[in-house]
Amino acid sequence: MNFLGIETSCDETAAAVVRDGRKILSNVVASSLKEHQRYGGVVPEVASRRQLEYIQPVVDEALEKAGLALADIDAFAVTKEPGLIGSLLVGVSFARALSAALDKPLVEIDHIEAHVYANFLTGEPPQLPAVALVVSGGHTDLYSVRDIRAFRRIGRTRDDAVGEAFDKVARVLGLGYPGGPVIDRLAKSVPRTDVSFKCAALEGTLDFSFSGVKTAVLYHRQKHGSRNHYPVAAVARAFQESVVEILVIKALAACRKLKVQTLLVGGGVAANSALRQHLSGEAHKKRIKVYFPAMALCMDNAAMIAGLGFHSLN
């Protein structure tokens, strides 16, 4: 069954064709990221305008790369929520129009669940039940996943999302937007750091808080920023270490609490090399199998939407 997926929740316009929920025939992503960089974050108005411009060519390209015509598509899937309302509206309207015109089914998909589903698109499919850790620009949540269509939230951030914290800290350190990839790279350029930050523990809960560490970095910069050689890389590394530490602690605590041996990670921050390394190492010690999506499937994409769409219909 050929599914055409469409994803337009933020600044990416994406379309993909996936066969039977697993085989990626094409996966096309256009982005208005560059236009947002000077503002230090996504400007919703600009993002939705670009969605309108990009959607048709991106869908055309996804079909062309898959070597298929619209008539070969059996069903459509589109991101319903969460996301920027103006951007979402473009994808949803486009997909509804295609579905109506071609008289083929349409399933509307939750973006967060799709990020987790990205783990099922390559390699051996993970065993369920599992705990899912979703770490993106807009979300930091823990879920109990009994079935790929049955998610129950068991933890969440009480303030900033972790990706948002990366972006804001990068801004404080003058590193540009988006902050995650720059901090990841810069942290690797110093073997260790004397600076240290701590994320709120929120003991006894599976919740997160990242606003404190973000403010701690801001104060550090204000206090020491006038130094000749402010240690930007060391501060970036210390911030990243504090974030990775709490993500590892809470994700493994969730697995212990639910007595599950599978941990699925998803969202843009799942691309972070320190998180991938530390979480894999610590999970291994506890005999928990941890899954990260392939790098290209960590970021917003439509293959994860088309893939999960198949399971919603079958």
Ligand code: KG4
């Ligand atoms: O999932 P995503 O593409 O969009 C949302 O649904 O939010 O995630 C984007 C977020 C941004 O905040 C970006 O800074 C972060 O993912 N990110 C990273 C890395 N690559 C992207 N954060 C840490 N390390 C990375 N390597």
Ligand code: ZN
């Ligand atoms: Zn996302």
